[in-house]
Amino acid sequence: MSTTINSLNWRYAAKRMNGQEVPAEKLENILESIRLTATSNGLQPFTVLVLEDKETREKLFNSAVKQPQVIEGSHLLVFAAWKSITAEQIDAYFDMVYEERGMEKGALVQYANFLKDHFTNQSETEIFNWTSKQAYIALGTALVSAAEEKVDSTPMEGFNPAEVDEILGLKEKGLGASSLLALGYRDDSADHMVIAKKVRRPKDKLFVKI
Secondary structure (H helix, E strand, O other): OOHHHHHHHHOOEOOOEOOOOOOHHHHHHHHHHHHHOOOHHHOOOEEEEEEOOHHHHHHHHHHHOOOOHHHHOOEEEEEEEEOOOOHHHHHHHHHHHHHHHOOOOOOOHHHHHHHHHHHHOOOHHHHHHHHHHHHHHHHHHHHHHHHHOOOEEEEEOOOOHHHHHHHHOOHHHOEEEEEEEEEEOEOOOOOOOOOOOOOOOOHHHHOOOO
8 A cells, every 4th residue: 555545544634633843844845745736827826824823823713613723733824815817927937937947938928828818807706716726736735745744634614714814914915715724733632533434435436437
């Protein structure tokens, strides 16, 4: 059995955490996996806030329906999706592509213009729905990476986005919180799910081979 499968069998959404700090190296590996994750067109249209400060996390506690992992964990990641995609952001991405790949500037101008035209015709709601999906790809990658680092993680949709945005000043930055991820270590004595068997649909119900 692969190490990834073993890690995914080990992981679960921890309900209580013990306050132990995640080592810097493990945290950086998880963050690097987020940076390297797949996104459509490679745009990475989101920002990830890495909250270690407990006072800030306490401010978010009520807005996250009092989920204890928010403050019991070591870190809280806030996946904040872009609410708009501008021509300047697209140009900045392609400038990075040209530099990193040693390409002539403007070599992909038709591709860049296609993206500019596409997003110009999208509403803010449509763009945020799309960028949130891209952030969810990164969230999934973070879950796998954390499991391989033997760091517990709890993904959260149960929070008040408007309140989280206000507390963190996201609206002014053109961002909106799409998901949260608590990182830390399970509290074996307080978390009733520690001994619960993982339940997943069987392969023959989940996969259809054609």
